[in-house]
Amino acid sequence: MLARMDDGSADLLWDVFVADMLGSGKAHERRSRYGDKPAVYIEGREVAHLEAARIIDLRITRQGWSRVKGEYGSDPAVFRDPSRRDWIELRPQSLQDLKRLAGLVAVAIAENA
Numbered sequence: 001m002l003a004r005m006d007d008g009s010a011d012l013l014w015d016v017f018v019a020d021m022l023g024s025g026k027a028h029e030r031r032s033r034y035g036d037k038p039a040v041y042i043e044g045r046e047v048a049h050l051e052a053a054r055i056i057d058l059r060i061t062r063q064g065w066s067r068v069k070g071e072y073g074s075d076p077a078v079f080r081d082p083s084r085r086d087w088i089e090l091r092p093q094s095l096q097d098l099k100r101l102a103g104l105v106a107v108a109i110a111e112n113a
Contacts (some may be wrong), residue, residue: 013092014050016039020098020105021048029058047112056090060104064111072104 021027021040032039032049039049045057060068065088067078072078077097079089092098 005065005110011053013095013098014056016095017048017056017092017097017105019089020102021109024106024109026109042109043110047108051089051099054091054093056092057087058090058105059064059086060088060108061111061113064107068104068107069086074102075101077101078104 018029018038018040024030025042026042028042029040029049031037033046034049037049037051039046041047045059049057051057062085067082073080077090077092078101079091081087081089090101090104092101101103
């Protein structure tokens with residue numbers, strides 16, 4: 001399903017992100033519980049949603065983050081607010097950013113499955 005922003009434009013990066021998550025075989029797509037946003041779920045748990053154009057909220061456990069923070073903690077496309085316990089914000093600007101973040105997304109999938 002193509003994600004549509006409030007202005008009607010499609011968000012290609014979200015669509016590629018979702019396709020990768022769905023390819024894991026563990027995820028499915030539906031609307032977010034936290035607003036009328038496209039989201040990805042694993043076993044009934046929301047693990048990602050499109051917050052705004054090119055801003056993806058991704059659920060990752062503390063254990064998962066501790067495993068990958070050395071590699072992704074200073075990545076310019078990753079924002080972590082310690083007050084948002086299990087959520088990080090991805091701000092990919094290109095398909096290359098999404099490819100670079102694939103390991104982080106894989107850990108998030110594994111931690112939420």
